[in-house]
Amino acid sequence: MPVQCSNCVQRRAVLKRPKTGHSLCKDCFFWAFEEEIHQTIVSAGLFNRGETVAIGASGGKDSTVLAHVMKVLNERYDYDLNLLLLSVDEGITGYRDDSLETVKRNQQQYELPLKIVSYEELYGWTMDAIVKKVGLKNNCTFCGVFRRQALDRGAMMLKVDKICTGHNADDVAETVLMNVLRGDIARLRRCTSISTASDGEGAIPRCKPLKYAYEKEIVLYAYFKKLDYFSTECIYSPNAYRGHARAFLKDLESIRPSSIIDVIHSGETLSIKEGVKMPVQGTCSRCGYISSQALCKSCVLLEGLNRGLPKLGIGKHHRLHGKILAQEPLTEQEEKKLKAVDF
């Protein structure tokens, strides 16, 4: 017996929404999905009129859907935004070069200008080279830190006002869980905010318009709209700690579909005791970007890579910051600790 769409009741339902369990027809689903993102944008006041916004595009489903929806909403509700695509090339063969092709296709399909920045030109290191030095376990740290900076630098080159990324509800929920498991109180407090604080010190605010959209719904949307995206996992991802949090979240979702939003709700409503030590925001003394220590993380990581001490950025190393700044050589003992593990 065919089920009718629960919204328009006229057309036949073709899918069941993972988020609420209602059955909807194609057009009602598109409309509901886009409306929710519009509500998110409006109620959080993410954008102002006339701004230039860079969309972080990786060629994957999140950023493709984000680009598409932003374009649609920009026209439908007249946000008066100037949109463009910004992509980062980490230098992972077999993964990133393929996805970049997808981004180039997106550029033509959506008629948005595109800029690509690469690790090679910014730092002098590709991810493949980094993994050869660091090993398979801690490399996500490097990639993530470098990518943040790369996005910022690319955005500054293009002179945009805001960056938006395709982080979806599953990502935010995973981050909450991971921060609890790792005991990272500072991040736990900040990770559920929909946009980073804009201090005006050369830091461009980043926001997540897809924060309340389930990953499954994003895939459903892309599937029914026949959007073109690249769907392979990063080849280095199986060893990441985040994988555990992700598996847990997937199991939770199978027991109770609303748990993803529940986790985000918990993350938003929990509060930290006063008197807990929190990092204070300052600037890096070498490159001038935001940092809570004397040297920003990417400077530390780069220093480690360049000196052949890849473990410099992993673990606690505050005491060495002074030495690095002053360009002093490290003692033999310190060097031994920081060298890479031989396989």
Next chain:
Amino acid sequence: MKCKEGTAVLIIRVNDAFCRSCFKEYFIHKFRAMLGKNRVIFPQEKVLLAVSGGTASCSMLSQVQEGLSREAPKKLRFVPGIIYIDDGGACGRSAEERQRSNALLKSIFTETGFTYFIVSLEQVFSLPTSVLVPGTSDPDPSNPSYKQAVDQYIKEKQTLTEENVASAVAQLNIEDSAYSPEHKLALERLFSSMKTLTAKEDMLQTLRQHLILHIARENGYSKVMMGDSCSRLAVKLLSNIALGRGAALASDTGFSDPRYGDVVIVRPMRDYSSKEIAFYSRMFNVPSVFISGLDTKTHDKASIQRLTESFVTNLQFDFPSTVSTIYRTSEKLHTVMPPQSQTAEPASKCLLCLCTLDTKVDKASAFHATLVSEQLSQIKLQDPSLDAPAQSAEQCCTEGQGCGPGGCCSSNRLPSHQDLKTLLCYSCRLTIKDMVATNTLPPYIITEAEKRQKRSQMKMEISEYLLEDDEEDGGTAAL
């Protein structure tokens, strides 16, 4: 490791090897330190020990016994009672099994010589509604600070004789394990109207808390000690996050839980990992009874709580610091308490779990997003809060999927899902959503819900005449 003389018999935490006597000392010291550091138990206070029969709560019992016994250098100074709740009716255990485990526990309790209460969960159906109202803790200015209280007690101790203490302890023991068949049926109906195991466990937990609270209040106990270990609390923290209880995390897993007002729940065993407790009870023969619960022998994905437990245990295997990291995270949280006023409306607390409501719809919050999604996926009803049951029933049947705001099966008189929802916090809403028929809830919950409904309606009618929020007996006309 510590005394460097005796041979080590066990290893805790990868590096620490203990010999038998050092371990015992370490264990006892931790218990005392926990109580002493937090300074919430005053001398001569009546404290109720909630024992479930498992190793953790029985170890707690034996610690208290040891602490109160004469040989200890610094005696613990409070008056204990024991409570055990027999929830066999909810878990589906037969009457003979229940009697057997009750008898075993009774023998353990009588050995300790403390007052004990053995109560069956069916009693929940005869609770008064006062259980759901947080009592005010008496802010009596004559109440001394902890240090003063202790000094006072030491001075008085010279006059206290042995007989006084003994008589205070050997009071009437209540074994109320008899229950009427209607209550038993009602309990079974309640639990079978819950569709998911997650909701069942949540409801069981809530009902248990209410029952303990009631017994504590009736018999003048101002503190309740629960035997949650570190590992158990880590699992609880994670599963509470998954259930949406972020706002109440600190009270659910912290050392003291003040949300009931006059009765404070403390967790002195929260520093012990389950390994330590297991070693202790094995080596020093702590008597305990294993009683199967709701989620015994279920597979990993049966409920959120069960899933979290297996997740944390597996992760602990690869990363041995997982549990302690989660524990430290929980120490850094605190509950947002609205400014405490004498006449704070009880309506601002959740009906079931009695923590502050976290459902204020902030713009751009997860809760707001959920409401938006619900609206967008359905035909908009004329006035969603006052929809007639007939219309909503029609809606539900044509959809064929998931109930809308008005419960399909609710009759006109009993509170529908929609009414109950406004009185509950985020996660209790989810539990009730999993319920098929809300009329199976125990009567005290339903009456209290109706009472609060009427009060809020009254308040709405006279809202323009109220001067402030916390007027006593509201309804003073503005002049």
